[in-house]
Amino acid sequence: MASVAGSALSFARPVKATNTNSISLTSARKGNAFLRMQPVPMRFAVCCTAKKETVDKVCDIVKKQLAVPEDIEVSGASKFSDLGADSLDTVEIVMGLEEEFKISVEESSAQSIATVEDAAALIDRLVAAKSSEKPSGKPLE
Amino acid sequence: MHHRLLLLRRGAMSIPPPPAPRMPGVAGGRLFASLPPPPPLQSPREVHVWYLCPDELIDRSQLDMYTELLSPSERKNALAMNGPRLQKDAMLSRALLRTTLSRYTDANIDPRSFEFKKNKFGKPEILWQSDESSMEWPLHFNISHTSSLIACGIAMDTPIGIDVEEKKRKTVKSILSLARRYFTPLEVDYLAKISDSDAQQREFIKLWTLKEAYVKALGRGFSGAPFNRFSIQLETNSRIQISKATKVCNDSASGCDYLSENWRFALAELNSSYYMSVCIEDNSRGLYSLFFLM
Numbered sequence: 339m340a341s342v343a344g345s346a347l348s349f350a351r352p353v354k355a356t357n358t359n360s361i362s363l364t365s366a367r368k369g370n371a372f373l374r375m376q377p378v379p380m381r382f383a384v385c386c387t388a389k390k391e392t393v394d395k396v397c398d399i400v401k402k403q404l405a406v407p408e409d410i411e412v413s414g415a416s417k418f419s420d421l422g423a424d425s426l427d428t429v430e431i432v433m434g435l436e437e438e439f440k441i442s443v444e445e446s447s448a449q450s451i452a453t454v455e456d457a458a459a460l461i462d463r464l465v466a467a468k469s470s471e472k473p474s475g476k477p478l479e
Numbered sequence: 480m481h482h483r484l485l486l487l488r489r490g491a492m493s494i495p496p497p498p499a500p501r502m503p504g505v506a507g508g509r510l511f512a513s514l515p516p517p518p519p520l521q522s523p524r525e526v527h528v529w530y531l532c533p534d535e536l537i538d539r540s541q542l543d544m545y546t547e548l549l550s551p552s553e554r555k556n557a558l559a560m561n562g563p564r565l566q567k568d569a570m571l572s573r574a575l576l577r578t579t580l581s582r583y584t585d586a587n588i589d590p591r592s593f594e595f596k597k598n599k600f601g602k603p604e605i606l607w608q609s610d611e612s613s614m615e616w617p618l619h620f621n622i623s624h625t626s627s628l629i630a631c632g633i634a635m636d637t638p639i640g641i642d643v644e645e646k647k648r649k650t651v652k653s654i655l656s657l658a659r660r661y662f663t664p665l666e667v668d669y670l671a672k673i674s675d676s677d678a679q680q681r682e683f684i685k686l687w688t689l690k691e692a693y694v695k696a697l698g699r700g701f702s703g704a705p706f707n708r709f710s711i712q713l714e715t716n717s718r719i720q721i722s723k724a725t726k727v728c729n730d731s732a733s734g735c736d737y738l739s740e741n742w743r744f745a746l747a748e749l750n751s752s753y754y755m756s757v758c759i760e761d762n763s764r765g766l767y768s769l770f771f772l773m
Contacts, residue, residue, distance in 0.1 A: 420565070434652075
């Protein structure tokens with residue numbers, strides 16, 4: 339499943355494209371439905387690419403929790419499993435992220451998070467969902 | 480691997496003295512020939528745990544031999560780990576698993592031959608070939624590691640989960656804040672009553688390893704079986720109980736049908752620095768034994 343350029347689709351969760359060959363699009367125009375088949379690049383998603391500053395903050399929290407040596411790089415592409423995080427590290431990282439971003443993360447979301455970038459994308463989505471709930475429409479502090 | 484043998488058995492039997500340490504053979508084919516065969520797994524109530532400390536294994540040629548036992552994808556995954564220390568741990572973890580499994584097939588199956596699959600939550604299991612000439616062994620295993628110790632638990636005919644943690648592992652967050660976020664109210668109360676902070680931290684680690692061992696035995700892992708849906712109680716007569724947290728389960732959309740209470744726990748200290756929890760399914764009454772093999 340992947341997002342389509344030019345459409346405002348929202349996703350239940352951050353996704354990776356599993357099929358890069360084709361996607362189908364049905365137009366909502368009455369009486370004129372059509373299918374468009376076109377290739378889309380992997381992981382292209384208007385709403386689901388994490389902001390750089392979120393990725394950076396996640397990297398900082400992860401590095402601190404795991405006491406990663408200076409010469410080892412942690413970036414958006416870093417997989418949590420490759421960083422040697424055990425379950426206790428993971429929950430502390432999640433708590434740190436919840437506190438930093440004022441969000442709450444379901445345990446089951448962890449199943450879809452493999453990389454730092456995945457975590458950042460989830461955070462961005464949760465933060466956006468939270469701010470859209472605010473009646474005043476004011477941005478979060 | 481430096482294998483030292485220590486037998487611990489619950490019940491009325493006396494503990495035999497540990498045999499003298501044995502060093503593994505160096506030549507590739509005889510890598511484990513000098514190790515004694517493991518004691519047989521006599522029943523589904525018996526669990527054997529083998530462990531090693533990576534820091535003790537520094538012989539490059541020996542490490543290379545262990546690496547040679549791995550499948551190409553295991554080698555690739557190990558090399559993808561962030562840094563030489565984690566890479567070494569990953570290699571040793573797979574080597575420990577393969578060699579241990581081989582020994583429990585009376586060395587009928589070469590360590591290199593094992594294949595593995597993962598269940599839908601990512602728990603690894605043995606994938607037996609559907610070839611008529613090879614036997615299947617009803618072996619179940621689970622692995623846990625800390626930065627300084629890797630443990631492999633083996634059981635026959637029963638799912639198993641194991642978790643090891645340093646007793647003194649320091650957390651970044653406070654114990655009670657972690658407990659409030661992840662544990663049940665019953666468990667938070669238990670911890671909150673402990674006034675000495677070191678003792679409280681140790682009890683937290685015990686509960687953590689017990690809960691981890693359980694969700695790993697279930698085959699669901701932490702994200703498939705959230706910790707706040709079941710309580711583990713450490714009773715004073717050292718019987719460990721598990722119970723569903725009914726209120727949370729009733730309130731949750733997905734419920735807790737996957738949680739069962741017929742599981743047996745053992746909690747032990749390893750090397751005086753670690754807590755280890757083991758969990759197996761409890762399908763029969765009777766004495767359970769747990770062997771620790773270093």
